[in-house]
Amino acid sequence: MPNGYIATEIANYCDAPSSLLAKLLVRISHAPDYPADRIRGLTVKTETQPALVPGQVYHPWVGRHFSVSNPRILFLGHSHYGDDPLNPDPNLTNSLVCGHLKDRRDKFLTLIARLGTGLPAHEIDQHKFFERIAFMNLLQGTLEAPRMKASAADLERGAAVLVILLRHLKPTHIVIFGEQVWDALNNAGHFTIGLKGEPYFSGSIETIPTFYSNHPSSYGFSPDKWASQFNAFLRDRGVNEKSLEQWIGATRFVTPESKPPD
Numbered sequence: 702m703p704n705g706y707i708a709t710e711i712a713n714y715c716d717a718p719s720s721l722l723a724k725l726l727v728r729i730s731h732a733p734d735y736p737a738d739r740i741r742g743l744t745v746k747t748e749t750q751p752a753l754v755p756g757q758v759y760h761p762w763v764g765r766h767f768s769v770s771n772p773r774i775l776f777l778g779h780s781h782y783g784d785d786p787l788n789p790d791p792n793l794t795n796s797l798v799c800g801h802l803k804d805r806r807d808k809f810l811t812l813i814a815r816l817g818t819g820l821p822a823h824e825i826d827q828h829k830f831f832e833r834i835a836f837m838n839l840l841q842g843t844l845e846a847p848r849m850k851a852s853a854a855d856l857e858r859g860a861a862v863l864v865i866l867l868r869h870l871k872p873t874h875i876v877i878f879g880e881q882v883w884d885a886l887n888n889a890g891h892f893t894i895g896l897k898g899e900p901y902f903s904g905s906i907e908t909i910p911t912f913y914s915n916h917p918s919s920y921g922f923s924p925d926k927w928a929s930q931f932n933a934f935l936r937d938r939g940v941n942e943k944s945l946e947q948w949i950g951a952t953r954f955v956t957p958e959s960k961p962p963d
Contacts, residue, residue: 751869756862758789761837762798763870770833771944772935775872776813777863779879779916780840780851794837802828810836812917815924816876818949819932830952835870839863839882856885864891867907874938875909876931879916901930903938910938 753760759781767773781793790796801807811822814830839859840851863886877883886892886906894904902913912934914927935945 753791754862754865756841756858757866758791758841759794759838760791761835761866761870762794762831763835764832766832767835767870770948772873772940772948773835773871774817774833774874774876775835775837775867775870776817776876777878777882778809778836778838779882780838780842780844782844784843786843789843798831798836802831809917812922812924814952816914816917816927816931818952819925819928820949820953824954825952826954833948833951835872837863837866839885850881853885853888856881857889860886860889860891864907867909872909874935874940875906875911877911877913879919883913901934903934910934 761775764770781797784790784793797807798810801810806827810831811825811827813836814820814825814827815822817834818825818830839856841859841862842851842855844851877886883892883902887894892904892906892911897903904911904913912931914931915922917924932945936942940948
């Protein structure tokens with residue numbers, strides 16, 4: 702594991718007692734983009750997590766196969782909302798992904814998987830996808846409601862935390878979601894803008910190739926459009942055809958009909 706950062710074992714993070722989980726799923730069943738106060742309570746084994754670095758509030762989600770994936774992709778969102786600012790849950794990001802993997806699909810996370818693979822949602826094995834990626838939000842804090850703007854100062858503090866975590870996580874590629882995240886990293890001096898415009902926007906953070914995408918919750922977001930651009934970006938940034946096909950193939954549902962004969 703890179704620099705001792707302990708990867709998230711999905712079995713460890715999604716192991717709430719069945720009675721608790723049943724109550725939780727009832728609470729979130731009518732909230733496709735459920736806020737933090739609706740997913741508190743998932744049991745997370747914090748002993749597997751490293752200590753928070755200065756300024757860090759939330760642990761990132763790190764799939765158990767992330768360190769050996771090729772490519773190793775970190776998806777970088779904007780923020781959580783609805784958490785208690787005075788008593789934040791450091792495992793909130795992991796709990797969010799767990800809720801998604803417990804068959805209560807989160808639209809935002811589903812769209813991340815579609816962008817990352819280029820596959821339609823019904824062909825993606827969400828467990829396999831999230832086992833292979835890392836995910837975190839830039840803002841190390843919480844907002845009151847979705848689509849609120851965070852202060853530039855708070856986002857820049859998040860950028861400083863991100864740079865530290867990158868040295869531990871060692872992703873090969875990064876996906877930035879939304880202009881606020883792009884601008885915050887650029888304004889903080891951590892982001893080098895490379896190609897700007899067609900066929901895609903890109904740059905680098907700490908020399909790591911970085912792709913820009915509109916935020917999946919933005920109006921008119923097209924996962925197919927952004928997946929096509931991301932695919933081209935990966936090819937241009939060192940991922941060969943075979944590795945890309947293997948990575949995408951590893952996230953597909955495997956049915957008895959699709960298995961090769963023995």
